[in-house]
Amino acid sequence: MPCKNKIAVGFIVPPEGAIGGSPYSEKWFSEKKQKVLDKLHTMFPDIKFVTYDIRNVNDVSDFLDRESDSIGYLIFILNCIAGLIRPILYSGKPVIMIGETYGGSGEFLLEYSSAKEEGRPVLGVVTRNIDDERVLGKVRLFKVIYKLRNSKILFIVSPAERLLMNLEYPLSVDLYSSIKALQTVSGITPILLDVREFVKKYYQHVDEGEAKKVAEKWVKNAMRNYEEDNEEIVKSAKLYLAMRNAIKDYEANAIAVDCIVLYNSGFLDAWPCLGYMELWYDGIVPICEADAYSAFSLLAMKYLADRPGFISDPSPDNLKDEVVYYHCYSPTCPYGLAGKTCPYTIIPAHLGSKHASVFVELPINEEITVVGFIPEERVLTLHTAKAVSNEFSSYACATKLVGRTNTCALINNWRKRAGWHRVVFYGNWREELKDLATLLGLKVIEEDK
Helix, strand or coil: CCCCCEEEEEEECCCCECCECCCHHHHHHHHHHHHHHHHHHHHCCCCEEEEEEECCHHHHHHHHHHCCCCCCEEEEECCCCCCCCHHHHCCCCCEEEEEEHHHHHHHHHHHHHHHHHCCCCEEEEEECCCCCHHHHCCHHHHHHHHHHHCCEEEEEECHHHHHHHHHCCHHHHHHHCHHHHHHHHHCCEEEEEEHHHHHHHCHHHCCHHHHHHHHHHHHHHCCEECCCCHHHHHHHHHHHHHHHHHHHHHCCCEEEECHHHHHHCCCCCCCCHHHHHHHHHHCCEEEHHHCHHHHHHHHHHHHHHCCCCEEEEEEEECCCCEEEEEECCCCCCCCCCCCCCCCEEEEEECCCCEEEEEEECCCCCEEEEEEEEEHHHCEEEEEEEEEEEECCCCCCCCEEEEEECCHHHHHHHCCHHHCCCEEEEECCCHHHHHHHHHHCCCEEEECCC
16 A cells, blocks of 8 residues: 555643643643644645644554554654653654754653664754754655655566566575565565566567657767767667656656666667666656665655766775766766756767767766665665766776765775665765664664764
8 A cells, every 4th residue: 555645743742841831831832833834834735744732641642543654753842751752752653853942852852862772763853943944844754755665666677587586586585685675674666577578568669760869869969979880879769768668557666677687698689878868857767787775775865855866886996085986877967857967978888898878977076975775784875975077988887977085984884785886966965864764764884984
């Protein structure tokens, strides 16, 4: 059943407590609540907020019984210290708790740190201004969780991979359980499509004329085309149109083609890189090499910040304290569809052995955030870097963004289970991602510290 876009809002308002007693406290509560609710409805008109006054233990039980289907709980402590928030914090639901400085600090201080120490999915802020947009803006994290739980990824894989992913053979469980682990942690629904069915139903039915028009557009818009055989670009355009049609039929939010395996095994005769570049403009998240772990990061940042990202193979240089983040394509809209577009060049990569790849000239002198994910261990990895240059060369992958970071820390803190891939996003999103990780019950490892 799809997750409902609903958030339960609880106001901890015992009539007697630190702020004062009834009837004066009731008037004070009412004024505070109204300001908060007015602001919430203005900031998040698409979310259903269901509000409760929690005055005693019976109200706590009623709140938890009625709101088990909410995305999470948004709790305001306006009076203390009756201990009413404790059962809510330990309910297992993600909780954002906001303490009002004068009325809520006692209970906030007594409960928040203990819940954090026990790894509960709780974020907290204590302030005089509980209706401040910086505070209420954290509700955006609940929206991300909601969207993740209602997302679908279409994985196009080989027949053997599909069989193994569906059955999780004991000797291959570590690799092929990845999509189940992704679903367990994030709620994302994986859909497996046998590449033979994809080719028969979609790729072989693409109109050649339509594909040529797409290829011509790509070549025209490129700074330069180094691909000697334009038929390689036409085949990539056919693959793009086939992916787009499959996405529509399966109502997916993202598509993940196991490109290296499928190309080298002869199931596909085209590379998806140019098509991936185009899919961002269709509102679809493309996922290189069917990497389920990176899929989480790409979708999470789309929902959190509307930022496209690109999967990369980070390759450090300790002498220069730099990392080359390379892959065979990057979005040309690294700031989102409303931001500026980056120029690109069509080139063969890997010393000419891989066709229709894309070199994107990405922005420099800006901070980037680089994200990894280990669902089995419930770990999110993060580091930041300063983008300093783009490297154009024929070896390895086509797009090479060079970033400066603490490479000594990076090589010592690298988590093997997250794999080689990391996803690059423009901007510093460290704190926002740490907050999201907290609400999802993930441990954060900062690789650059």
